[in-house]
Amino acid sequence: MKGTLGPVLTVILAILAIWYVACVPMNVREVLSAAERDGAVVTPTDPVERRDAGAVGLVLNNTAHLGASWSLDRAKLPAPHQIAVELWNTTVVEEMTGRRGIVNSGSLSNRGLVYHAGITLWATVLGFVIGTGLGILLAVGIVHSRTMEMSVMPWAIVSQTIPIVALAPMIIVVLYSVGLQGMLPKAVISAYLSFFPVVVGMVKGLRSPDQSQLDLMHTYNASKSAVLVKLRLPASVPYLFASLKIGIAASLVGAIVGELPVQQGGLGARMLAGSYYGQTSQIWAALIAAAALAALLVWSIGALERRTLRRMGVV
Amino acid sequence: MTDAVISAQHLDLTFQTGDGPVHALRDVNLTIDKGDFVSFIGPSGCGKTTFLRCIAGLETPTGGDLTVNGMTPDEARKARAYGYVFQAAGLYPWRTIGGNIRLPLEIMGFSKADQAERVKRVLELVDLAGFEKKYPWQLSGGMQQRASIARALAFDADILLMDEPFGALDEIVRDHLNEELLKLWARTEKTIGFVTHSIPEAVYLSTKIVVMSPRPGRITDVIDSPLPRERPLDIRDTPEFIAIAHRVREGLRAGHQED
Numbered sequence: 001m002k003g004t005l006g007p008v009l010t011v012i013l014a015i016l017a018i019w020y021v022a023c024v025p026m027n028v029r030e031v032l033s034a035a036e037r038d039g040a041v042v043t044p045t046d047p048v049e050r051r052d053a054g055a056v057g058l059v060l061n062n063t064a065h066l067g068a069s070w071s072l073d074r075a076k077l078p079a080p081h082q083i084a085v086e087l088w089n090t091t092v093v094e095e096m097t098g099r100r101g102i103v104n105s106g107s108l109s110n111r112g113l114v115y116h117a118g119i120t121l122w123a124t125v126l127g128f129v130i131g132t133g134l135g136i137l138l139a140v141g142i143v144h145s146r147t148m149e150m151s152v153m154p155w156a157i158v159s160q161t162i163p164i165v166a167l168a169p170m171i172i173v174v175l176y177s178v179g180l181q182g183m184l185p186k187a188v189i190s191a192y193l194s195f196f197p198v199v200v201g202m203v204k205g206l207r208s209p210d211q212s213q214l215d216l217m218h219t220y221n222a223s224k225s226a227v228l229v230k231l232r233l234p235a236s237v238p239y240l241f242a243s244l245k246i247g248i249a250a251s252l253v254g255a256i257v258g259e260l261p262v263q264q265g266g267l268g269a270r271m272l273a274g275s276y277y278g279q280t281s282q283i284w285a286a287l288i289a290a291a292a293l294a295a296l297l298v299w300s301i302g303a304l305e306r307r308t309l310r311r312m313g314v315v
Numbered sequence: 316m317t318d319a320v321i322s323a324q325h326l327d328l329t330f331q332t333g334d335g336p337v338h339a340l341r342d343v344n345l346t347i348d349k350g351d352f353v354s355f356i357g358p359s360g361c362g363k364t365t366f367l368r369c370i371a372g373l374e375t376p377t378g379g380d381l382t383v384n385g386m387t388p389d390e391a392r393k394a395r396a397y398g399y400v401f402q403a404a405g406l407y408p409w410r411t412i413g414g415n416i417r418l419p420l421e422i423m424g425f426s427k428a429d430q431a432e433r434v435k436r437v438l439e440l441v442d443l444a445g446f447e448k449k450y451p452w453q454l455s456g457g458m459q460q461r462a463s464i465a466r467a468l469a470f471d472a473d474i475l476l477m478d479e480p481f482g483a484l485d486e487i488v489r490d491h492l493n494e495e496l497l498k499l500w501a502r503t504e505k506t507i508g509f510v511t512h513s514i515p516e517a518v519y520l521s522t523k524i525v526v527m528s529p530r531p532g533r534i535t536d537v538i539d540s541p542l543p544r545e546r547p548l549d550i551r552d553t554p555e556f557i558a559i560a561h562r563v564r565e566g567l568r569a570g571h572q573e574d
Binding site for chain 2: 212213215216217218219220221222226230231234235237312313314
């Protein structure tokens with residue numbers, strides 16, 4: 001652990017440094033407009049000329065007036081500490097002191113990130129469970145039936161080539177027309193993204209026993225279901241977990257994409273609302289919450305994997 | 316003839332490959348009696364493993380007759396007439412030694428109590444008592460192979476088919492396991508078919524040695540061993556042993572010269 005801390009910190013510091021530097025040219029136009037309003041003389045003075053000038057040139061010509069680059073209210077690129085403040089305000093402060101916070105109302109505030117992260121989490125988990133179940137079933141079918149492999153696999157591959165942002169609104173509209181709304185449409189999109197890695201991994205895993213292991217089962221005159229339960233499924237467990245880690249991250253993406261057009265809460269809704277109102281730090285805060293959620297989910301799968309493999313005796 | 320457990324007449328097996336037909340077995344005639352210990356020896360490609368797999372119903376001959384316990388090999392397989400030991404122990408890493416031995420018993424539907432009793436008995440038979448709860452990776456290669464033999468013995472088939480079971484082990488372990496296998500054979504009175512490419516191993520273990528040669532795979536000599544059933548390891552230094560080994564070597568060489 002001690003040996004890895006240095007490199008990890010170095011990478012984080014490098015990212016933060018690049019970020020802070022990038023804030024200057026990204027926000028230079030707004031910074032200069034604000035400085036001009038406060039009476040400073042910026043070059044060029046003409047706003048139209050400024051609009052057409054390059055960002056780097058503006059920075060170099062106005063080095064004296066860049067102090068506000070990291071404190072703009074609606075920055076194009078908010079500085080990391082601004083996002084940190086936004087995160088703090090929309091989680092701890094909102095819940096502790098807000099009128100709708102958990103302290104004053106007894107339930108999570110719908111203006112806080114925790115509430116929205118929770119919505120996304122449940123849609124993700126539900127979609128992941130559906131996707132994983134479907135993926136395992138498809139893989140079992142594909143391994144046992146050549147016809148199924150020929151007929152299903154191409155569609156599974158095609159399904160993953162369609163951009164999900166294009167498909168998500170259609171899924172939502174279709175499901176709405178048959179009376180399904182709320183969490184389920186999001187879960188369906190999330191299942192749509194997560195079943196594929198599970199299918200691919202499980203097909204490989206179910207086929208991982210070598211010929212002599214299958215021959216051994218044959219000498220016992222074992223039925224196909226016995227071979228599946230006693231050999232193929234246990235042998236596929238390590239492959240399954242590798243797929244689940246990809247699948248759960250894909251599920252999260254699916255849930256967020258599913259929240260974009262609906263605007264009924266969730267991190268996706270939060271991101272879109274932020275972009276409507278120019279609240280970039282709200283978008284970034286939601287992005288970071290999503291990343292944290294993804295890390296937590298993948299880590300949980302990893303922990304489950306370690307426990308399962310240890311219990312199976314294969315470490 | 317009444318004692319014949321395995322009987323092959325004019326057995327042929329031809330594989331169709333991209334390079335044309337491969338004659339894995341041609342005109343194989345052999346009778347194995349109850350309680351025999353039969354070794355199949357020959358260079359790779361001579362069909363010794365293929366013949367064993369035919370007996371097990373894992374390959375289907377393209378001509379001739381083959382009966383196991385008076386049935387076709389496939390019927391015998393379904394009647395669970397034999398236990399098969401592969402070259403690799405092939406224990407499931409996610410099952411304990413006991414769990415691995417229980418595998419065929421679970422598939423064949425033995426009762427829980429019966430399973431436990433059988434696991435205990437065969438573990439003692441292969442000298443692995445006390446290892447029931449260990450995982451395969453905790454055992455040496457020789458112990459793993461003994462566990463796989465126990466697995467093949469657990470459901471009390473009369474025939475034990477072994478495909479180079481000790482091929483991957485070093486000579487010292489191999490000697491020890493050969494001795495153990497003879498004791499086990501004497502105690503259980505099983506009929507054993509044993510594939511090997513070691514002349515001393517074949518001569519030491521067998522009551523009948525089948526010498527085979529490749530292209531096409533066929534039997535070149537069948538030697539009925541005059542050695543007594545009781546065989547200490549140092550029997551390998553006796554003139555009788557050396558004479559049989561010599562005859563096996565001659566048979567192998569003759570097979571090669573016909574190429």
